[in-house]
Amino acid sequence: MKKIMVSVIVGAILGVVGARYLFVGSWLSLIPWGIAGLLIGYWSQKREWPVNGICFGFAVCFVFMIAGYSGSASLISRLPFFALIGLFGSTCGLILGWLGFEIRGKNKKQNAKEKGIE
DSSP states (O other): OHHHHHHHHHHHHHHHHHHHTSSTTSGGGHHHHHHHHHHHHHHSOTTTHHHHHHHHHHHHHHHHHHHHOOOSSOHHHHHHHHHHHHHHHHHHHHHHHHHHHHHHHHHHHHHHHHHTOO
């Protein structure tokens, strides 16, 4: 449960930073998001990486949309649309989490091979 909360908090922080402070209006904000998604997958255990990746991806996209919203309509009226964007983000987070977990597995195998444990 702690790792899920960390994934959500990291996603929320990166969402705000991407919308307000770093690489505003640029696709370059995807770079730190991608790196963080890979690290979350790398950091997760076998049964944790899907949930951690999904929660991270949803949080980063949903919070990014909220933090960057400056329209005239009320924010509440836009939340369902932002949640749909968050679902796309959760799919991306799932993929990044899987890739990070796979990288971790390859590193473990390589380390075992180098130590002659295999």
